[in-house]
Amino acid sequence: MNDDASSSRPVTDDVAGEVARLLPPPPVGDLTRGRHLHHRERLMHEIDHDRDQAAAKPGATPSGRRARLLRPALLMPVTALALAGALTAGLALSGDGSGSGNGGGARDTASATEGSGQAGALLGRISKAAMSTEAETVREDQFVYTRSSFREADVTSGKAVTDPLKEREIWLPQRSGPLKKLGLVRQDGESLPINPELGEENGTPAGLHRPTYRWFASLPTDPDALLKYLYAKTSESDTQEHDQVVFDEIRSLVSGQIMPPENAAAFFKAAARIPGVTKAPDARDVTGRKGTGIAREDTEHGERSEWVFDADDLSYLGARTYLTRDTVQGEKGTLLYGEAIHDQAVVDTEGARPTKGS
Incomplete structure (x- = not known):
């Protein structure tokens, strides 16, 4: 109905929940935990927008803008209405990494091998290169800075429509936490804080998702x-093979942070043990930079993820995820997400850019 009082009521978390419960179930399977969190992220942006509008009215108390950011691989803009339906689909996933299937997705890797063929050999070289990198100690009072280019798919209409290439800078604090401010993102001329997810308003400790x-x-x-740890801590899903979930999780971890060389080497060796990983000699990042690469295709759902490394020093350049066949999301070849890492360094101050030569 068009009652003035109800139509002007500020949107709250309870109201958003009521909307989600009233919507019919979506025509797709359960979302992965990462995609579920992403949809919730975008819904909260819409809620905050409505709150800000309400606060702008005479006599209202300003509410401050919120930016709640997930790792780049999980960002796909959608509207609040579509999100509420997506949330309904994602309620089956728990926040602790458990999900459908074998009790949390733990995988027995006792018989895992080093990784065969060209992909295993390449990841072995990449692991050695990472291990030989000069160790850089990062203090807890410092920040990891990353400057990147990215493109992502807007799925508002139910079809994936890839947005133009954008630039982004992120500062991530290294304190163990729990933290109530998870960092800072600078994009489209704005600098916005990265705030905790729902249920973590008292702070988010360091871990897989921070x-x-x-x-x-x-x-x-x-x-x-x-690898056993990663399989246990990532959710299984009806919409993505669990091997693909872990493959994508490793990529987001090695691309978004700085870690000790021995840990970086271990991640690449672990990736070589995931079934279905192949060499991708023609891999390119989202800006077109060509290097040597590895890939894994989710054959059940028609998505392929590629990682690109510099052909000379084997440093990570970027990644792409795209459709390998026509699906409900779009035509074969549609880009779902792509990134290119341009600069990554440790800085002492949030918002500060690294100096040349640092």
């Missing part, structure tokens, strides 16, 4: 043990 240098250093450097 990795820090010290947290990385606490992980096992044995690739079998590391």
Whole structure:
């Protein structure tokens, strides 16, 4: 109805929940935990927008803008209405990494091998290159700075429409936490704080979804043990193969932070043990830079993820994820997400750019 009082009521978390419950179930399977969190992220942006409008009215108390950011691989802009339906689909996923399937997705890697063929050989070289990198100690009072280019798919209409290439800078604090401010993002001329997810308003500690240098250093450097940990801590899903979830998780971890060399080497060795990983000799990042690469295709759902490394020093350049066949999301070849890392360094102050030569 068009009652003035109800139509002007500020949007709250309770109201958003009511909307989600009233919507019919979506015509897709469960979302992965990462995609579920992303949809929730975008819904909260819409809620905050409505709150800000309400606060702008005479006599209202200003509410301050919120920017709540996930790792770049999880960002896809959608509107609040579409998000509420997506949230309904994602309620089956728990926040602690458990999900459908074998009790949290833990995988027995006792018989895992080093990785065969060209992909295993390449990842072995990449692992050695990472191990030979000069170790850089990152203090807890410092920030990891990353400057990147990215493109992402807007799925508002139900079809993936890839947005133009954008630039982004991110500063991530290295304190173990729990933290109520998770960092700073600068994009489209705005600098906005990165705030905790729902349920973590009291602070988010360091961990898989807020990795820090010290947290990385606490992980096992044995690739079998590391892979077992990652399979146990990532959710299974009806919309993505679990092997693909872990493959994508490793990429987001190695691209978004700085870690001790022995841990970086372990992540690449672990990736070589994931079934289906192949060499991608023609891999390019989202800006077109060509290097040597590896890839994994989710054949069940028609998505392929590629990682690109510099052909000379084997440093990470970027990644792309795109459709390998026509699906409900779009036509074969549609880009779902792509990134290119241009600069990554440790800085002492949030918002500060690294100096040349640092």
